[in-house]
Amino acid sequence: MTTAPAQRKPSDYKSDLKPIWCPGCGDFGVLASLYRAFAELDLDPTNTVVVSGIGCSSRLPGFVTTYGVHTLHGRPLPVAMGVKLANPELTVIAVGGDGDGFAIGAGHFPHAARRNIDVTYLVMDNEIYGLTKGQASPTSLTDQKAPTTPWGNLETPLNTLAFAIASNASFVARGASFNTKALTELIVQAIEHKGFSYIDALSPCVMFNNKQEAWKELVTDVEPDHNPADRTGAFDLALRGGFQLGILYRELRPTLDDKYAALIERTPDSDIVAMMDSFSARKGTAIGKPVV
Amino acid sequence: MTTAPAQRKPSDYKSDLKPIWCPGCGDFGVLASLYRAFAELDLDPTNTVVVSGIGCSSRLPGFVTTYGVHTLHGRPLPVAMGVKLANPELTVIAVGGDGDGFAIGAGHFPHAARRNIDVTYLVMDNEIYGLTKGQASPTSLTDQKAPTTPWGNLETPLNTLAFAIASNASFVARGASFNTKALTELIVQAIEHKGFSYIDALSPCVMFNNKQEAWKELVTDVEPDHNPADRTGAFDLALRGGFQLGILYRELRPTLDDKYAALIERTPDSDIVAMMDSFSARKGTAIGKPVV
Amino acid sequence: MARESVVIRLAGESGEGVISSGDILTQAAARGGYWTQTFRTYPAEIRGGPCMYQVRMGKDRIYSHGKEVDLLVCFNQEAWDLHWDSLAADGVILYDETAVAIPAEFQDRARPVRMEKLAKEIGGSSRAKNMVAVGAVCGVIAFDTTPIEELVMRRYAHKAGVADANIAALQAGKDESADLNGSKEITPPVETEEDRVLMSGNQAIALGAVAAGLDYFGGYPITPASDILEWLSAKLPATGGITVQCEDEIASLASVIGASYAGAKAATATSGPGLSLMSELIGYAGMAEIPCVIIDAQRGGPSTGLPTKTEQSDLQHALYGGHGEAPRVVIAPVSVEDCFWATVDAFNYAERFQVPVILLTDQGLGTRMEVISKPDLSKVEQWQRKTAVDVEGQAKRYELTDDGISPMGLPGQPNGQYVATGIEHDEYGHPDYTPEMHTTMQHKRWRKLDPLANGAARHEYYGNTQPDIAVIGFGSTYGPVREAVDMALADGLSVGAFYPRVLGPFPVETVREFTAKASRVIVPEINFTGQLARLVRGEVGITVDSQAKCDGLPFTAEDIHEMITEAVR
Amino acid sequence: MARESVVIRLAGESGEGVISSGDILTQAAARGGYWTQTFRTYPAEIRGGPCMYQVRMGKDRIYSHGKEVDLLVCFNQEAWDLHWDSLAADGVILYDETAVAIPAEFQDRARPVRMEKLAKEIGGSSRAKNMVAVGAVCGVIAFDTTPIEELVMRRYAHKAGVADANIAALQAGKDESADLNGSKEITPPVETEEDRVLMSGNQAIALGAVAAGLDYFGGYPITPASDILEWLSAKLPATGGITVQCEDEIASLASVIGASYAGAKAATATSGPGLSLMSELIGYAGMAEIPCVIIDAQRGGPSTGLPTKTEQSDLQHALYGGHGEAPRVVIAPVSVEDCFWATVDAFNYAERFQVPVILLTDQGLGTRMEVISKPDLSKVEQWQRKTAVDVEGQAKRYELTDDGISPMGLPGQPNGQYVATGIEHDEYGHPDYTPEMHTTMQHKRWRKLDPLANGAARHEYYGNTQPDIAVIGFGSTYGPVREAVDMALADGLSVGAFYPRVLGPFPVETVREFTAKASRVIVPEINFTGQLARLVRGEVGITVDSQAKCDGLPFTAEDIHEMITEAVR
């Protein structure tokens, strides 16, 4: 008989690779929160997959002892969906940057959300492109100066929380790298949530957009009387100025993998032999295409 | 002296190409509304560009006497942005289907919206892929049967109005092909609106998803006391059951082309000679990259 | 004298019953024991536009759709205008009496059929036009209508009235062409116990995927590949697998890669525009060494092009598409039957070599219906990927092995953890951009394909194996080339055809041997720039005679025979 | 004896001042009247990882970055470990006294420099390390520091204290290497009135675009192309043009196509991953005949690959990428100077032939700084597209003309209205999928490129024009090849190089002529599979000796010289 393993510690999730982030980068705080959340949930690294795109933040899977997929710029969500649907036993976490998720990857987000794939999506939002050296991102502020906006950003930033709520994400929250305790707790709840959970984690880029101090001024906790089941209320909260930390929206509805499991359950079993026979030239199928 | 031309008639916008749509297709009603709206605005076909993607609905530009760009599946919005920015004098209308706009094209929508490109985007929403013969689209209902969902659609449809409001579209409305008078009026207002205007036009596919009669039961007009300046209120309205016809949201803020015009205005003039000189090996630039 | 095969062409406006008539005839022929092959053209619009359905049936195996039409059925005037010049010198014509005017010189071999009128009289609506037309055809070729009646009974099992009306329409149609009846009599089929199936190339692919062990299929609708996704959506859940209609082709392949990472046998299907969009991810799969199968049903290009026409113009993109140099396998099945086997190969190669495999078919092959010998399922092998089940300590996911194939950890397997990545990396998958590592790893990744270049892949030969006149083609042109080789052999020529079933990696030595004694190498292909010809020249360094055409139509055996004949002149 | 050129290599941890030291040296050398060329390697991460900056300067025009290092400056131990074996036999070493240990056998030609210490003492922080290092270098090569002081004064015009401290650090550095000073003395530059500029390949491209009349630039950041977008974002509005950072590369090219449709000269820039994503739209631009320029700064691939390393592995994708067969022009500039001219050509070809033009550079060429003769702006031509200004009645947008070029209506032009489309179409742009129309239109679209294949494009020759040993390359390898040809000519060999500046359409006849007397054709390129070699074989049908390497580093002249020498053995 094997003895039950002791509860895992945060350090058990730390890989041999040293993070390549700049000293002080917010992503360290997010990573630390992730380690702690994993430990709190005692996740088995063998059954956990962290999927990312491309960017500073997207290097995260390398620093974790779980399975990982460092995909292409903007593609973590559809890859994560494939992982989860192929093996619903796995805990799947997608991570990445604001550019990865909401510029090139924006088209995948609403579909992951409305399908309610059982994946936690943790975005390290620094309102900038870190890896490519500081260009504006879809969450950069209007008038912000950056190498591609030397005269000031002409665009209105995307409110990713409002976007998530509108897209039918079933769990929408915001945390911050400089508040690891709360962020850890949010990650725990997001992973425990059955369905698509989105966390916007403020995570300052000290190199190209160091707003840590400014952001600390702007954060407030979601008020305790906020009702996370109220979608319009959550939307209203998302539009409010400053950064509301906490869970804005939460809803329970069947996940995509559950629905597929039910579908497989409800379709009568068949196999290649029967399928091949249905094309028999002599026995003949009924005229027309195969129907269910 | 030339005499002022008489106001153009709807039929003046009708091209020689006969629409290839199935008899009864909702797109006829949308096209008729567009002709009328053009006539009401007396748009000059020479200065008007209709941009589309791929789908039954995206064949529309061929049936209009204006300039047109029949682009690729999902790409009308970025193409329309390019057209408008290159020549802000033009009236630019993007059209297409629900699949074109919200499946493959979903990633461009929030950016067109938050940038407030001065383009009207008219989606012929039949909740189905018409051209490829009836597969489910992102707006298809849950449990709907279609060739790719023979066991019923497992997904939650995207609420495109809520999505548009969350994405910061500055004009969000819904019309229906079977209500051409109201739709004409909406198109007129959308084109007159300075900024990104989105119209979801219900437009039944009689071939693969004929919901015309059902939809007629479900439409109601936006209540007259609805305040289109209230973003949360608009969101709430978008979530309500049934189809609300009318303008849900409207806001005036500077358009992207206006901002670029102001930027060009505010940057001191220069030319290739001066730019080349700034690289002079002898005279030498200051150390480092060129700065503004 | 009865003919061994007949070519029947039905033509009219899309939506008028042309397609259903063709389908009924094809299924009836199959059921009646004939070999058949079909060919269709139809507009890219949903409604309207000319369409055409050609059925060739015969007592022996049929390899191409045939050139000269023995029996032309015109549903409208345009059908006559477009197709009269495809008629054989003694070809006969049936036409809707109200809609078509036939020139005087054809009158003696043309017969009016009251399609519309009889359909309405008997069936109560014009829907039964197709049955009238099919009946008339059966009369001309002296085809026993029993199989059709059976099919009708099955289809309308619970609607006796409808079934009766259809059968009545069929008989009435037969009477319409009474004085031509039997004029194109077809030899009765050979009695056999052999099991045969009737299916399209796309269906054969879907079945091949199931046979190979498909678990996950992510796709996005596109003509002419959609029905693979559709068929699998109906059938795969019954085997425990699933299909997802994704938001676009990028998401389709991304989800396939995710599923495969997690251990599933995974595939997608698309046509050119989708393949273009997948370029970046194909490179990722090659770099991260994640098995996956991508089916590309080529259509007329470039761009949106000719969605419902056939072309073989994605070859170079399949081989080289995507920046950088990522290994991949490119397979081109040569027939409907081979669509099944090539798909099985595709999965097996993907799993064994841990690469993306692109299966190149085309609109013609994917949509044509063909009677084929039923694939012997006991011959299907399922290869599994090399996994990291038994590793101790940290898994070397990208271990440098002799054959380049490394153990792949699968989530759930202890100690298999690694990070799949598109960044250059060391054996552990850790980022490493040194010149040495990049060189080493490119060698490792490409080395995996060596066996396929050097004998492990099965190719297709027909005729002489070291001919004087050598024909090299790929994919769907095999059928007409095979028939043309038969004609040329009958002419007494030394001729043979070689069809590489695996085009990437290219079987350089095999082609060199095949062409060793050739005075002429003819390369027919359906595209504009002669892609295969360029490939053969670039890889093998021999002179070839490029015979490329890009009219959106398949070759006929006669086309190829003429090329061969020209070559010896 | 003073040397005509010296190779200086600075190496250390990214972020330590290596890059700024190299930049200062380069700019000072340029200002001082030297020709220079630089070469850098750096990690793909923002912070940390080894980086290297090599400056070659000399009195004559410099074509390559040089192989053997005359002076190595080590900021840390790793720098020594990585670079000691690049030292020339008599190369000298400067190193940070606290951080580096130099083996005994190098001690006599290595000198410690108190980089950190002096910087802190003089400048108050370690930021001035770079000045100490530069000062030490100046001592060794006996380079007059005046230009540096001027640069410092300009930079810190308003901060006298900072300027003084920097200059003091510079002088202190010079003293550190006192006993090596002058050991690598460089010949003074030739006095000249000629105007020269110092710029990178990317900057030359940005300037070329402005010179060609760029109106609209849509881009998405990606290494190593981002600074084209960045530079233009700062500068283009001053000319009335604009840049947009789009949401991805698909949107970038889509917006460029939209802008061009509306009459703007429009371009985008990217690297491999972005080019892959653009595949479908490149085909669209080819089919709809919309002019546009796509700059691809190639980097190490496949997939995410080696973002900061150089490679020439996108050639095939540039030529064939995307399904179907859509015409395009592929240009490869051969030097920083040519980046300017090739960009002008790119716009002109795009406008005249109404096609997408892909400009292939690479990380090495795009990021290296080079002193070049200032391009003579009076020689810049701006070609305009053929428009439909004067048409009467309905415009035949895709009119079948002899040269294939049709009048393009621009919004705002009366009677020019048409619908641009990726569907096969007739002369009016109306959908038409008939076999005849597709064949006709493919011919029309491709015919436009004939002039470029047959003499209209300028190519680059060096050495003999019909040599015994022929070298064919493309793009950035020109510099080292040119130097190697000089070496081989000096060896008495019959040798010459041909660089097609336009690779698609390929100048088949030109290559045939160039190689007519060659006993060997060497094709050096920086990739794994030998893409150019395959292209030459496939297009010209000649035997070539592929010399492909994929280590992410540019060739040196010595590498090429060795190939040539091997060839005659």
Ligand SMILES: Cc1ncc(C[n+]2csc(CCOP(=O)(O)OP(=O)(O)O)c2C)c(N)n1
């Ligand atoms: C297709 C493609 N386009 C562009 C890039 C270049 N690129 C790498 S990361 C990145 C953006 C990074 O920003 P973000 O996602 O916010 O991550 P961060 O570095 O800020 O954490 C870009 C544009 C790429 N790798 N692939």
Ligand SMILES: Cc1ncc(C[n+]2csc(CCOP(=O)(O)OP(=O)(O)O)c2C)c(N)n1
């Ligand atoms: C890249 C690409 N993928 C797929 C297709 C096939 N396709 C053409 S139209 C279409 C969807 C049409 O649906 P929708 O946009 O709703 O338009 P509708 O026909 O319903 O008006 C698809 C999937 C394509 N043309 N290009």
Ligand code: SF4
């Ligand atoms: S560049 Fe910014 S985001 Fe990237 S590692 Fe450095 S601080 Fe973090």
Ligand code: SF4
């Ligand atoms: S298929 Fe549907 S959407 Fe398309 S034309 Fe017909 S009715 Fe309209």
Ligand SMILES: [Mg+2]
């Ligand atoms: Mg970011």
Ligand SMILES: [Mg+2]
């Ligand atoms: Mg639709």
